[in-house]
Amino acid sequence: MFAESLTHDPDWAWAPYEPDDRRPWDLRRVGHLYRRAGFGADWDQLQQALSDGPQRAVEKLLRGGPDAAAFNQTYDQYEASATGSGSADALRAWWLRRMIHTPHPLLEKMTLFWHDHFATSNGRVKNARLMHDHVRLLRSHALGRFEPLLEAVSHDPATLLSLDCQANRKAQPNENYARALMERFSMGPGHCGQQDVREAARAFTGWFVLRSRLRYIARDHDSGVKKVLGQEGDFEGKDVVRIVLARSATPRLLVRKIYRWLISEAAEPADALIEPLAGSLAEGYDVSKLVETMLRSNLFFSPAARRRRIKGPVEFALGVVRGLEGMVPTMQLGEDLAALGQDLYHPPTVKGWPGGRHWINHSTLIGRSNLAQALLAGAKPYGAKLDPLAVAEKHGHSDPQSAGRFLLDLFLQGDVQADVAEALLKTAAPADADPSRRLRRIAHAVVTLPEFQLA
Amino acid sequence: MSHTRRDFLKAALETSALMSVGAGVPAWLSRSARAAASNDNAGDTILVVVQLAGGNDGLNTVVPYEDDVYHRNRPTLREVAEQVHKIDSLLGFHPQMQAFMRLYNEGHLSILHGVGYPRPSGDHAVAMRDWQTARPHQTNCQTGWLGRAADGVCGRGQTNVPAVFVGQIPRPLTLNAETAVVPSISSLRQCTLHTMPAPADGRAHQHRLAELARLPREQRRPTLRVGARSVPGEKDPLLDFVRRGSLEAYAGSQRVEAAARAQDSAGAAQYPPFQFARMLRIVAQLIRAELGIRIYYTELGGVEPGGFDNHANQRHNHGALLRQLSESVAAFVHDMKRDKLLDRVLLMTFSEFGRTVKENGRRGTGHGSAAPVFLAGGKLKGGQVGEHPNLTDLENGGQKFHTDFRRVYATALDRWLGFDSQSVLGDKFQPLDVLREHL
Numbered sequence: 093m094f095a096e097s098l099t100h101d102p103d104w105a106w107a108p109y110e111p112d113d114r115r116p117w118d119l120r121r122v123g124h125l126y127r128r129a130g131f132g133a134d135w136d137q138l139q140q141a142l143s144d145g146p147q148r149a150v151e152k153l154l155r156g157g158p159d160a161a162a163f164n165q166t167y168d169q170y171e172a173s174a175t176g177s178g179s180a181d182a183l184r185a186w187w188l189r190r191m192i193h194t195p196h197p198l199l200e201k202m203t204l205f206w207h208d209h210f211a212t213s214n215g216r217v218k219n220a221r222l223m224h225d226h227v228r229l230l231r232s233h234a235l236g237r238f239e240p241l242l243e244a245v246s247h248d249p250a251t252l253l254s255l256d257c258q259a260n261r262k263a264q265p266n267e268n269y270a271r272a273l274m275e276r277f278s279m280g281p282g283h284c285g286q287q288d289v290r291e292a293a294r295a296f297t298g299w300f301v302l303r304s305r306l307r308y309i310a311r312d313h314d315s316g317v318k319k320v321l322g323q324e325g326d327f328e329g330k331d332v333v334r335i336v337l338a339r340s341a342t343p344r345l346l347v348r349k350i351y352r353w354l355i356s357e358a359a360e361p362a363d364a365l366i367e368p369l370a371g372s373l374a375e376g377y378d379v380s381k382l383v384e385t386m387l388r389s390n391l392f393f394s395p396a397a398r399r400r401r402i403k404g405p406v407e408f409a410l411g412v413v414r415g416l417e418g419m420v421p422t423m424q425l426g427e428d429l430a431a432l433g434q435d436l437y438h439p440p441t442v443k444g445w446p447g448g449r450h451w452i453n454h455s456t457l458i459g460r461s462n463l464a465q466a467l468l469a470g471a472k473p474y475g476a477k478l479d480p481l482a483v484a485e486k487h488g489h490s491d492p493q494s495a496g497r498f499l500l501d502l503f504l505q506g507d508v509q510a511d512v513a514e515a516l517l518k519t520a521a522p523a524d525a526d527p528s529r530r531l532r533r534i535a536h537a538v539v540t541l542p543e544f545q546l547a
Numbered sequence: 548m549s550h551t552r553r554d555f556l557k558a559a560l561e562t563s564a565l566m567s568v569g570a571g572v573p574a575w576l577s578r579s580a581r582a583a584a585s586n587d588n589a590g591d592t593i594l595v596v597v598q599l600a601g602g603n604d605g606l607n608t609v610v611p612y613e614d615d616v617y618h619r620n621r622p623t624l625r626e627v628a629e630q631v632h633k634i635d636s637l638l639g640f641h642p643q644m645q646a647f648m649r650l651y652n653e654g655h656l657s658i659l660h661g662v663g664y665p666r667p668s669g670d671h672a673v674a675m676r677d678w679q680t681a682r683p684h685q686t687n688c689q690t691g692w693l694g695r696a697a698d699g700v701c702g703r704g705q706t707n708v709p710a711v712f713v714g715q716i717p718r719p720l721t722l723n724a725e726t727a728v729v730p731s732i733s734s735l736r737q738c739t740l741h742t743m744p745a746p747a748d749g750r751a752h753q754h755r756l757a758e759l760a761r762l763p764r765e766q767r768r769p770t771l772r773v774g775a776r777s778v779p780g781e782k783d784p785l786l787d788f789v790r791r792g793s794l795e796a797y798a799g800s801q802r803v804e805a806a807a808r809a810q811d812s813a814g815a816a817q818y819p820p821f822q823f824a825r826m827l828r829i830v831a832q833l834i835r836a837e838l839g840i841r842i843y844y845t846e847l848g849g850v851e852p853g854g855f856d857n858h859a860n861q862r863h864n865h866g867a868l869l870r871q872l873s874e875s876v877a878a879f880v881h882d883m884k885r886d887k888l889l890d891r892v893l894l895m896t897f898s899e900f901g902r903t904v905k906e907n908g909r910r911g912t913g914h915g916s917a918a919p920v921f922l923a924g925g926k927l928k929g930g931q932v933g934e935h936p937n938l939t940d941l942e943n944g945g946q947k948f949h950t951d952f953r954r955v956y957a958t959a960l961d962r963w964l965g966f967d968s969q970s971v972l973g974d975k976f977q978p979l980d981v982l983r984e985h986l
Contacts, residue, residue, distance in 0.1 A: 216689075256687045268687060358785050402785060433728035441689040446726040450701070452789055454838065455708045455730040457796035458740055465741045524746050533743045542789035 102365050105391040109146055115393065117146055123505035124398050127547045128354050129153040129387055130197030132411035135487050135502055150387050154235075154380065156196025163195055168228060175220040180437040183220055184426035187227070187436055191406070192413055192422075202234040202383065203227065204406070205353050207436075208444035210245055210277060212254040214437045219250070219304055223437050226250035238346065238377035239337055242277060246329050249301045255442070258301035262314040265293040273332070276442060279341035284321060291318040295327040343373040347382065354386050356400035357448045365391075399507055401547040402451050405432035408460055412467055412539050415502050417486075418478040420467060425474075428466070432459045452545070461540045468532050468539075480535040481528040492527055493517070496534045503535075508543045516541070591841060593834055594959050595827075595879075595894040596693065598719060598846040599872070600675065600853025603898035604865055605918030606946070609658055609935070612639050616938040620905040624861055624912070634658075638935060643870040646877035647921070654929040655880050655889070656921060657981055661936040662955060663917035663948025667900060671852045671914075674899035679721040681953055681972050692956055693842055694724030695971045696964070700841070701727045706792035710842035711833070713826045716850050735807050735829055738836075740800040802836040809835070816882035823847045824875035831882045834892070841964055847872055848898075855898060859909035872896070880923050889925030893963045893982075895955065896921045903944035915945020920955055926983050954979055962986055 111117040122141045126133035130153065133141070141149040157163075167190045174182035191200045207230055214223045226248055233241035245251050246269070252258050257268040270292035275281045298313025299306065318327045320335055327335075336342055347369045351361055373382050386392055403411065406429055413420055426436060433456060439445055470476040483502075484495035496517045500508065520537035524530035538544060611617045612628045613636065631639030632648035640648050650656035664683050668674040677683040681692035690698070697709040712718045712731045722729040732738060809815065810832055818824040823845070830843045847868065848854035857865055876894065883889040901918030917936055936946035958978040960968035962985035969975050 399783075400785065402789070431731065440723055441725050443725050449704075449788060450726045450728065452792050453706050453708045453728060454792065454796040454799050455711070455738070456728055457706075457789075457792050458738065458800055459730070461796075462737070462741045465743055469744055471744075526746070529744055529746070533745065536743045540793075542786055542793050545789045546785055 100365060100391060100396070102368050105365055106368060106385055106389045108388040109390045109393040111146065117142065119501065119505040120398070120507060121146070121393050122149065123507070124393070125149060125153070125387070126197075127403075127407070127411070128201075128392075128401075130201055130414075131191055131407055132414045134415055134417045135483070135498075138502075138505070146388070146393070150384070153198045153387070154384055156194075156199060158195075160194070160196040160199070163193070164190075164199075164231070171224050171228075172221075175224050178220055180214040180220050180223055181423060181426060183224055183227075184430075184436045185422040188406070188410075188422040188425055188429075189419075191410055192419065198383070199231065199234055202379070203231040205350070206230040206234055206241070208439060208447075209349065210251060211439040211442050211444040212248075212251045213439050216256070217250045217253045219253070222250040222253065222304060227437070233379075235380040235383065236378075238373075238379055239333070242273075242337070243330055243333050245277070246273065246296070246333055247299065247306060249304060249306045252299070252301050252306075260293065260297050260299050261309075261312040262294075262297045263312075265290065265297050265314065267293040269293070269296055270332070272442060274336055278336040278345065279339050280345040283339065283341045288320050291320045292327075292332045294318050295320070295332045296329040299329070337377065340370070340374065343370040343377070346370075346379075347373060350379075350382060350386065352401075352448075354383065355392055355397045357402070358400040399543070399546040402448055403545055403547045404445065404447055404451055405429040405434040405456075405460070406436070407547055408432075408539075408545065409463060409467070411503070411544075412464060412535075413478065416478040416480060416483050416535075420474045420477060428459075428463050432456050432463065460545070461536075464536050464539045468536050470528075470532060479528070480531040484531060492530060495527075495531055499531070499535050499538050503538050504541075504543055507546075508541065512541070512543075591839065591891065592963050592965070593841055593843065593892050594964055595830060595843045595845070595892060596721070596959075597872075597876070597894065597896040598679075598721070598844070598848070599855050599868075599896055599898040600846060600848030600851065601855030601857070601898070602671070602674075602853070602900045602902060602914055603855045603918055604857065604861065604902040604912055604915075605898075606902065606904060606938075607861075607865060608641050608644070608869060609634070609660075609919050610639050610641060611637060611935060611938070613637050614938060617904075620938070622906070623910045624906045634931070638931075640873075641866065641869050643866045644873040646870075646873040650873075650877050650880060650923060651929070655884075655925065655927065656923050657927045657929055658931045659920040659922065659950060659955060659979070659981070660931060660933040661917045661946065661949040662897075662920045662952050663900070664951050664953070665948075667916050667942075667948075669900065669914040669916075669943060671856065671899060674914075675851065675853075676720060678897055678899055678952060679719060681956055689723060690725060691719070691721035691723045692971055693721050693844060694727065694729065696842065696960060696966050697722070697727035697729055698724045699966055699970060704788060704791075706788070706795055707839040709840065710844065711840055713829050713833075713843055713845045715822075715826075716846060719844065719846065722844055732829060732833075733826075735803060735832055738800065738803045738833065738838075739807075740797065799836065799838045802838065803833065806832045806835040816878065816885055818878040818882070819871075819874045821871045821875055823871050824878055827875050827879040828882070831879055834883070834888060835886060847875075853899075857902075857911050858907065858913065859911040861906075861911045876921075876923055884925065891925070893922065893924040893926070893959060895923075895959060897952065897955075901945050904938050904941060904946065905944060913944060916942050917946045917948035920952070922981060926985070928981055928983055932979060932981055950979070951976060958982070 119138060119142060122138050171183055171186045174186055194200055207227060212226050217223055229244050229248060252269060255268045255272050257266050260266040267289050271289050274284050274289060274292060294314045295318050298308050298310060300309060315326055317324060320327060320332055323335055344366055347366050369382060391397060409425060409429060433451060434445060467474050467478055480499060484498050489495040489498040500513050516537050521530045521533035607624060607626060610626045610631050612631050618625050626641060630642040632645050633639040647656055668677060679691045680688040682688040693710055700709045708730060709727055710722055710729050712722050712729060715733045718731045818828045826845045830845060833840060854868055880889060883892050897920055898918055901915035902912035903915045906912050933950050940947060953972050953976040956972060957968040957976040958981060960966045960971055962978050962982055965986045
């Protein structure tokens with residue numbers, strides 16, 4: 093962890109932000125909101141949010157556009173037909189497409205969060221249809237309540253296969269799911285003993301995944317009494333879920349994880365900051381309420397949160413694509429993002445994607461620059477659909493100097509030192525008879541700045 | 548001028564906050580970076596692991612040409628005394644492996660006999676997984692041994708790439724890590740920065756950079772001056788971290804380009820025309836570029852079941868693979884030797900199992916158990932390690948092992964790389980005494 097410590101007063105931290113002279117509602121705050129609650133914004137969205145003010149802007153992101161449900165249904169159908177091939181490459185491409193076009197980017201951002209949290213991987217499941225069902229399940233609860241989500245995941249074939257828990261019989265209880273449930277999905281490590289895991293495993297006996305289908309075989313279920321975390325009863329799986337949800341470690345773990353996802357990964361927040369939110373979450377496990385509190389808060393809109401995350405590869409690439417109001421071939425993008433360490437549908441291990449500093453090494457930085465070059469160069473494999481000059485001109489900047497500054501504002505909203513910005517505009521692309529080519533080079537220079545790697 | 552990378556970075560970060568990898572770091576900065584980095588990485592040892600997929604027939608690789616049992620069990624597949632390259636009075640290399648014979652005689656190759664593990668699996672996927680994870684029989688293990696090694700060296704604030712896979716198949720499980728992002732490289736182009744399309748007369752831009760390079764340092768500063776409050780350090784650790792990484796990435800890209808240019812010039816080392824040799828050549832170039840990568844992983848034989856899996860008509864196919872293996876590794880060893888890098892390199896080969904002693908009715912062999920592991924490098928004791936397992940006391944039709952493969956891994960981790968083998972392997976395994984000098 094870095095040295096910064098977060099000792100804010102919790103009442104102030106979580107109270108809703110209201111603009112004032114010292115903390116105006118400006119482009120920087122708007123950009124920050126869109127980076128965290130989505131995958132970045134285009135110029136119109138930034139301007140609209142600026143004029144809406146923080147309450148309305150957050151509201152829109154929480155609810156999504158009016159056609160969000162229909163949009164998602166359509167995409168579900170596309171994905172379902174893509175699973176025929178068996179490989180998850182097409183699924184990966186569809187999800188990226190969805191993230192780019194969705195009227196409800198916050199829903200996709202939180203679906204991605206849960207995908208990382210449960211870390212079910214097609215590398216172990218090897219079944220695109222089951223993975224499609226799994227992510228649909230995550231999406232349906234992503235901004236809902238955690239209890240039904242956890243119950244559903246406990247009986248999800250993809251999750252069981254991913255954890256090598258497709259056979260759990262009375263004579264030989266399989267602890268893999270129970271361990272993951274208690275140590276990864278809810279309370280976290282160190283909050284239960286080996287005995288609790290063993291007993292919890294007994295509660296889940298009788299559940300199998302056979303020929304890619306979930307099956308319950310009653311005679312293989314151990315209906316005896318189990319002792320889990322101090323409670324006793326002839327528990328089934330859903331009872332164990334209920335028990336772990338009642339432990340205070342569970343809401344704390346979730347709040348900390350969502351804090352890292354939405355607010356900051358630069359410093360571990362003090363317990364005092366987490367407690368009020370954990371207490372709230374424990375009553376009903378309403379994730380959307382937690383997310384709303386965080387997104388509306390003083391802390392969220394303060395310098396303690398701005399540029400305090402490192403963009404994962406998906407956020408990095410989509411920030412470029414959404415900013416430039418275009419579309420790109422997402423099969424290729426899925427592959428390129430996998431090379432940068434974020435292979436959708438394939439978290440590397442049960443611990444998900446550790447993220448943060450781990451996204452960054454020499455190879456991934458070169459990879460990001462080369463991906464940006466491929467996206468912006470106007471040639472194969474991404475084509476010329478991302479056109480910085482067209483976007484700049486659309487928003488009234490046909491003069492080369494002002495077009496360059498426009499790109500800086502579009503992508504960085506002022507989160508870059510003035511002298512760095514000046515030096516970039518001077519050296520990135522000096523005199524070029526071709527204004528489109530020149531602006532592409534400036535765009536590339538902007539998105540490869542260290543500042544742009546921070547969310 | 549010689550100074551450490553830390554000095555260089557401190558100086559660089561104080562003078563320039565512009566680290567846009569795309570805009571290009573000024574030439575003088577990248578030159579300093581190059582110099583600093585080669586000082587820092589010099590002396591780092593390197594491990595190259597070669598995966599042979601399919602189950603290599605060790606018995607026809609290192610041939611017991613005097614053993615009647617061998618000849619009786621392999622009527623069509625046996626190699627005869629007149630054809631093999633004799634190592635000693637009992638064993639010889641397969642006829643297609645004269646390149647290994649040469650390496651062996653030069654003291655750059657060791658043969659480790661009878662390597663395997665207890666209760667081995669005869670199933671390709673299971674056995675390969677056992678070797679890749681170094682956790683045999685643990686079906687839920689999700690990390691590879693080299694992935695765990697990479698995770699171990701990913702320290703705070705470090706942006707080095709600890710390990711890479713060089714090859715064209717999906718990245719093998721061996722390199723699956725919890726936190727480290729291990730790249731897959733199939734061409735050097737992936738290790739260099741691609742430039743954006745520029746005007747044909749791009750020289751104007753290059754002149755600017757060259758001018759910047761020639762100016763005395765004080766005069767360079769105004770162009771890239773940093774605002775008063777932006778001296779990096781405690782203020783913005785995340786940004787500094789990414790800046791540092793960007794600078795080093797840029798410098799690394801320059802070094803790879805330089806290494807590639809050197810290779811293209813006359814007098815560069817020659818490699819045979821095999822795909823596998825091309826991958827080893829890439830490994831050599833990355834080593835020369837001193838990027839701080841400690842572990843390279845490559846493969847011959849492809850995906851499951853793997854090219855070495857010869858259940859029928861083994862002779863020709865196996866001979867071809869052995870030729871590819873030996874000639875490519877020999878070319879790599881001689882390449883490293885020319886550049887005085889061989890003393891820092893240890894290469895090892897492995898396969899998921901050996902083959903049955905008795906050939907089947909289709910001029911092929913079934914899945915066996917123990918097989919030899921080869922080591923190549925500049926600091927080997929050379930020769931043979933361990934007894935050649937006899938051909939009468941068998942396990943499932945194959946030779947029995949006497950040396951656990953995790954001892955080979957422990958040797959590489961503890962004694963060569965200076966990593967903690969116990970945390971990677973989950974247990975203590977006694978290293979082998981195969982190195983002339985070691986940590």
